[in-house]
Amino acid sequence: MKIGFLGCGNMGGALAVSVRSACPAADILLCDTNEEKAAALAEKLHAGVCTLAELVRRSDYVFLGVKPQVLPDVLGTVAGSLPPSPPVFISMAAGVSLSSVAGKLGQAPLIRIMPNTPVSVGKGSILYVPANTVTEEQEKDFLSMMQKAGELHKLPERLIDAGSALSGCGPAYVFLFLEALADGGVACGLSRADARRLAAETVLGSASLALASGSSPAELKDAVCSPAGSTIAGVAALEEGGFRAAAMRAVTEAYRRTLELGK
Numbered sequence: 486m487k488i489g490f491l492g493c494g495n496m497g498g499a500l501a502v503s504v505r506s507a508c509p510a511a512d513i514l515l516c517d518t519n520e521e522k523a524a525a526l527a528e529k530l531h532a533g534v535c536t537l538a539e540l541v542r543r544s545d546y547v548f549l550g551v552k553p554q555v556l557p558d559v560l561g562t563v564a565g566s567l568p569p570s571p572p573v574f575i576s577m578a579a580g581v582s583l584s585s586v587a588g589k590l591g592q593a594p595l596i597r598i599m600p601n602t603p604v605s606v607g608k609g610s611i612l613y614v615p616a617n618t619v620t621e622e623q624e625k626d627f628l629s630m631m632q633k634a635g636e637l638h639k640l641p642e643r644l645i646d647a648g649s650a651l652s653g654c655g656p657a658y659v660f661l662f663l664e665a666l667a668d669g670g671v672a673c674g675l676s677r678a679d680a681r682r683l684a685a686e687t688v689l690g691s692a693s694l695a696l697a698s699g700s701s702p703a704e705l706k707d708a709v710c711s712p713a714g715s716t717i718a719g720v721a722a723l724e725e726g727g728f729r730a731a732a733m734r735a736v737t738e739a740y741r742r743t744l745e746l747g748k
Contacts, residue, residue, distance in 0.1 A: 486511045488630065489544030489572070491537065491559070493517040493526050496577060497550025499605035503634035505530045506607075511630070516540045538566040546573045546626070549586075553578040553746045560589035567593065573623050579649060580747030583616045583642060594618045596627055597642065599649040600634065602656050609635030610652040614642045646747070650740035658735050663688060 488511050490501045497517075505513060513532035517523040520534070527534045541547060541563055551559050556578045563574075571593035576586050583597050595616040603609045611634055615624050631637055640648055663684045670680030695705060710717040723729070 486546070486626070486630075487514065487544045488512070489514040489516065489540040489547040490550060491516050491540060491547055491563075492550030493519070493523050494550060495602065496600060496604075497548060498522075498526050499602070500548060500550070500577075500600060500631075500634060501526060501530060501532070503604055503607065504630045505532070507633040508630050514540050514544055537562060541566040541572065542568050544572045546575060546630070549574055549576045549578065551578065553581050556581055556586075557589065560586065564589050564591070567591075573619060573627070575627065579653065580646060580743040580745070582747060583614070585747070587616065587618075592618055594620070594623055596624070597645060599645055599653045601653050604634040607633055607635060611635055611637045612640050612645055612648045612652065613637060614640060614645055646743045647740055649743055650736050654736070654739040658732065659688060 486508065488504055488508065490497050490513070493501065493515055494517075501513060501515065504511070513530055515523045515527050515530075515532050515534050516537050516539075523534045526532065535543070537559075547563075549556065549559070556576070567590070571590070573594040573596060574586065574590060575596045575598055576583075577598050577600060579599070581597075583595050586595055586597075587593075596619055597614050597616075599612040601609050601611075604611065611631060613627075615627075619627075628637060638648070663681070666684035666687070667677070667680040670683060671677055675683070691705075695702060698705065706720070710720060
């Protein structure tokens with residue numbers, strides 16, 4: 486199997502690392518406008534570096550790791566290099582529909598995905614939807630090559646942008662919360678290193694408990710809040726600061742902007 490990556494930025498590079506881990510025998514090809522970045526990643530993955538045209542002609546699967554603003558121009562170039570039996574193209578451009586990509590690539594098999602940055606440590610959430618041009622075997626290959634990246638969730642395309650606003654953008658919100666928790670710990674006398682570690686372990690443990698218990702977040706929150714205790718005092722401070730409304734608005738604003746990017 487030959488797997489190409491067009492774009493070796495943070496997400497494209499992280500997925501390439503995950504794919505190499507899942508498919509140690511695969512031939513991986515890389516292409517990026519930043520030749521030094523592509524060469525460094527190629528050395529790490531024992532991969533090859535090639536031109537865009539070569540990557541399209543030689544690959545069975547091609548990950549399109551370019552930003553939505555430049556994707557139309559890139560697709561125009563890709564279309565000019567398509568072989569008679571085109572590869573499966575896997576697009577991760579925010580807000581760009583399968584139909585928009587198909588408008589440039591015709592009947593080439595397409596899969597739309599939205600990963601998040603935790604794929605770099607194998608803990609990502611990857612939303613995906615295949616076009617009807619993708620065979621069952623091709624979808625099976627895709628799932629196999631992504632198995633080391635994290636959890637995959639097949640969604641109707643109409644929900645991909647909403648899911649992206651939550652899981653795709655969500656790590657930034659979590660990191661902001663982590664930073665704020667750590668700042669609070671420092672304000673109370675903890676060292677910066679201790680505060681950061683405690684904050685990260687608390688978020689990781691709480692998320693693991695939420696997934697394992699099956700209980701609602703409200704139930705889990707109530708279990709920590711004893712009457713007239715310190716936790717409920719902290720919860721009250723978050724409510725006074727509009728924490729819950731701000732978190733909801735972060736998702737809805739990201740969703741609105743994702744829709745704009747797709748136009």
